[in-house]
Amino acid sequence: xxxxxSFHQKTYMASLRSILFPAFWGFSSIEGLICFIWFLNLPxxxxxxxxxxxxxxxxxxxxxxxxxxxxxxxxxxxxxxVQSEQSRSMQAAIQIWIRQKDFSATALLSCLFAWAxxxxxxxxxxxxxxxxxxxxxxxxxxxxxxxxxxxxxVSAQAFITILAGGWYxxxxxxxxxxxxxxxxxxxxxxxxxxxxxxxxxxxxxxxxDQFINPDGFILPAIASLAVLLLGLVFILQRSEV
Amino acid sequence: xxxxxxxxxxxKTRSTFRSGWPLTILFGGIYLLMLAWYGISSYLxxxxxxxxxxxxxxxxxxxxxxxxxxxxWMPAWTAAVCLAIIAGVIWFIHHRPGRAAEVLKRAGxxxxxxxxxxxxxSLACAVIFFLFRSYLISDDTLHFMNWMPHQAAHGITHVRFxxxxxxxxxxxxxxxxxxxxxxxxxxTYNVVSCLAGGLFVYVLLLYSRRLWGxxxxxxxxxxxxGGFMQLxxxxxxxxxxxxxxxxxxxxxxxxxxxxxxxxITPAFFLxxxxxxxxxxxxxxxxxxxLTVVELNRRRYFTAAAxxxxxxxxxxxxxxxxxxRGATWESLRDxxxxxxxxxxxxxxxxxxxxxxxxxxxxMWILIFPGIVFLLPAVLAGGLKLDHLAGHILTAxxxxxxxxxxxxxxxxxxxxxxxxxxxxxxxVLLTAVSLFRCRDFPLKKEIVAGMTMVSILATYTWIIHNHxxxxx
Numbered sequence: 001x002x003x004x005x006s007f008h009q010k011t012y013m014a015s016l017r018s019i020l021f022p023a024f025w026g027f028s029s030i031e032g033l034i035c036f037i038w039f040l041n042l043p044x045x046x047x048x049x050x051x052x053x054x055x056x057x058x059x060x061x062x063x064x065x066x067x068x069x070x071x072x073x074x075x076x077x078x079x080x081x082v083q084s085e086q087s088r089s090m091q092a093a094i095q096i097w098i099r100q101k102d103f104s105a106t107a108l109l110s111c112l113f114a115w116a117x118x119x120x121x122x123x124x125x126x127x128x129x130x131x132x133x134x135x136x137x138x139x140x141x142x143x144x145x146x147x148x149x150x151x152x153x154v155s156a157q158a159f160i161t162i163l164a165g166g167w168y169x170x171x172x173x174x175x176x177x178x179x180x181x182x183x184x185x186x187x188x189x190x191x192x193x194x195x196x197x198x199x200x201x202x203x204x205x206x207x208x209d210q211f212i213n214p215d216g217f218i219l220p221a222i223a224s225l226a227v228l229l230l231g232l233v234f235i236l237q238r239s240e241v
Numbered sequence: 242x243x244x245x246x247x248x249x250x251x252x253k254t255r256s257t258f259r260s261g262w263p264l265t266i267l268f269g270g271i272y273l274l275m276l277a278w279y280g281i282s283s284y285l286x287x288x289x290x291x292x293x294x295x296x297x298x299x300x301x302x303x304x305x306x307x308x309x310x311x312x313x314w315m316p317a318w319t320a321a322v323c324l325a326i327i328a329g330v331i332w333f334i335h336h337r338p339g340r341a342a343e344v345l346k347r348a349g350x351x352x353x354x355x356x357x358x359x360x361x362x363s364l365a366c367a368v369i370f371f372l373f374r375s376y377l378i379s380d381d382t383l384h385f386m387n388w389m390p391h392q393a394a395h396g397i398t399h400v401r402f403x404x405x406x407x408x409x410x411x412x413x414x415x416x417x418x419x420x421x422x423x424x425x426x427x428x429t430y431n432v433v434s435c436l437a438g439g440l441f442v443y444v445l446l447l448y449s450r451r452l453w454g455x456x457x458x459x460x461x462x463x464x465x466x467g468g469f470m471q472l473x474x475x476x477x478x479x480x481x482x483x484x485x486x487x488x489x490x491x492x493x494x495x496x497x498x499x500x501x502x503x504x505i506t507p508a509f510f511l512x513x514x515x516x517x518x519x520x521x522x523x524x525x526x527x528x529x530x531l532t533v534v535e536l537n538r539r540r541y542f543t544a545a546a547x548x549x550x551x552x553x554x555x556x557x558x559x560x561x562x563x564x565r566g567a568t569w570e571s572l573r574d575x576x577x578x579x580x581x582x583x584x585x586x587x588x589x590x591x592x593x594x595x596x597x598x599x600x601x602x603m604w605i606l607i608f609p610g611i612v613f614l615l616p617a618v619l620a621g622g623l624k625l626d627h628l629a630g631h632i633l634t635a636x637x638x639x640x641x642x643x644x645x646x647x648x649x650x651x652x653x654x655x656x657x658x659x660x661x662x663x664x665x666x667v668l669l670t671a672v673s674l675f676r677c678r679d680f681p682l683k684k685e686i687v688a689g690m691t692m693v694s695i696l697a698t699y700t701w702i703i704h705n706h707x708x709x710x711x
Binding site: 102103106107109110114136137140170171190193194196197200201204208211212213223226227230 | 560
């Protein structure tokens with residue numbers, strides 16, 4: 001029965017990967033082509049730095065590298081559609097690499113996630129309609145945005161594909177992280193600090209005039225308590241179980 | 242100790258050299274070149290008229306500039322006597338290696354036998370730091386001496402976004418000490434800096450012991466041979482406490498890697514370091530490295546919790562100062578890290594011309610031993626384990642920052658700004674040097690470099706103490 005379940009699970013995962021893998025390359029190709037055309041349509045470089053067709057050296061190098069990356073995605077996508085055997089061998093190679101290089105695979109996933117998060121962060125904080133002062137950086141962000149956004153999209157898609165396709169196994173820990181009492185204390189400290197921060201920020205943002213009190217002591221007291229409890233948390237978390 | 246790391250996390254890099262003598266020639270050559278450079282710079286080449294401004298300087302004084310010529314404050318005959326003593330110590334190490342190692346081991350065993358001895362040594366160091374406190378005054382110090390009494394008299398909270406708790410803590414301590422004992426701004430900074438130095442020495446002794454066991458005192462001596470130690474000799478700017486917290490961060494990062502601490506602890510100290518000085522944000526990639534290790538151990542809650550706590554703590558400190566009456570505009574517009582009301586990218590410039598030598602001088606001033614970094618890496622000192630990985634992810638952004646960030650008051654005066662980002666480079670140099678393969682005369686060369694660096698560094702430091710005399 002268990003063997004049958006395991007067999008069904010493996011078959012299911014194999015089918016899922018056969019969809020996810022070409023889908024990843026397909027979406028990356030389409031997004032890449034759109035971003036490449038967007039990049040081509042950016043305003044030309046300043047005349048004194050223009051080398052070829054109105055583009056500067058840096059822009060030409062970026063175009064070349066970006067173009068090659070998009071072409072690579074398109075080629076791999078087409079191969080996954082036409083040559084299924086080659087697609088399966090690529091998937092197997094990725095699987096073997098992830099299994100053999102656990103730390104590197106974790107690092108890759110972390111970097112993909114962090115890059116996607118950075119992209120989301122910059123899209124908000126470099127948007128002049130949300131933060132007018134970010135207009136100071138518009139000259140740079142406008143130029144790098146097509147390439148940057150594409151790498152962010154590819155990172156997010158790669159992260160989801162690797163996890164959803166089961167290439168990276170979210171194995172359970174070998175040992176429990178903490179005992180019951182320490183879990184509760186740690187959680188209490190964590191939620192007090194983060195919850196307290198959210199509450200205080202909400203109060204400040206909604207009623208700043210009532211919040212500010214240069215001679216007051218309540219807020220420092222609350223903050224001190226939170227930090228003390230945090231100290232308790234990390235003292236209790238000093239050693240592994 | 243680093244050898245306690247699991248085998249599967251250790252991978253030896255192949256040394257470039259097959260036998261040891263090429264390494265001896267390389268390291269020995271660099272050491273002798275440094276000796277010669279110190280001598281020429283200090284006694285044969287005229288110094289830069291203004292070490293903070295190389296725009297109109299000539300090439301030769303720039304090349305032999307302030308990173309190399311601090312021995313000039315010592316009469317040549319005194320320097321010769323010191324070098325003779327150094328030569329004698331090297332002779333002793335060479336001809337009595339067992340005895341030398343025995344002396345070092347015994348000293349370490351006595352010192353580390355009880356925490357009380359470590360505390361006593363740290364306190365003694367704090368007293369020495371105070372006795373030789375610096376009278377070097379930079380532009381920033383002049384500002385503090387003008388602002389703080391005025392702000393204290395008018396009930397204004399002193400805080401700068403780039404150095405929130407560091408600036409505010411100094412200010413509050415000045416107010417208290419001035420009201421109780423009549424201390425001025427300079428003296429308050431002197432005392433805080435020296436006390437921080439005591440704590441720094443204590444943690445560094447512990448860290449050295451964990452890294453290198455019975456050779457910990459040799460490692461400790463190498464680490465404190467750099468000019469960044471001037472921070473603890475009464476430096477009157479806002480970097481001292483932050484650098485101490487950075488060291489504590491590295492210490493707990495090591496303990497985390499050998500599974501004696503949770504990730505939350507180094508994350509907490511990094512958050513604290515950032516609230517003391519925003520410059521510590523260059524260490525975020527190294528915390529990211531530790532997070533990858535944590536995820537690799539499949540501990541997802543603590544990996545996320547560490548970052549949430551870092552952000553929460555940092556935001557709470559900002560909120561605290563907003564509560565005390567600071568405004569977003571005043572915090573943002575005075576911050577160099579946020580562009581000081583303008584574009585922060587204007588603070589980042591790749592050096593060219595004589596500016597390159599100025600930066601190299603600054604690096605050598607902060608840590609002369611950095612000349613051994615590249616050779617140590619080539620000699621297989623950069624082993625691909627988590628300790629090296631962590632320090633490397635801290636050192637690379639630190640080195641990059643030190644290479645491109647503009648100093649508005651000149652690199653000689655801003656040596657303390659660059660001490661913090663250079664600190665992981667100092668650690669990387671020491672760890673790589675001590676871990677690289679053995680070669681003939683290695684102990685002698687490392688000891689010689691340590692002693693010469695100490696001579697140059699502490700000549701400068703002591704000179705800064707006597708600035709007001711004569």
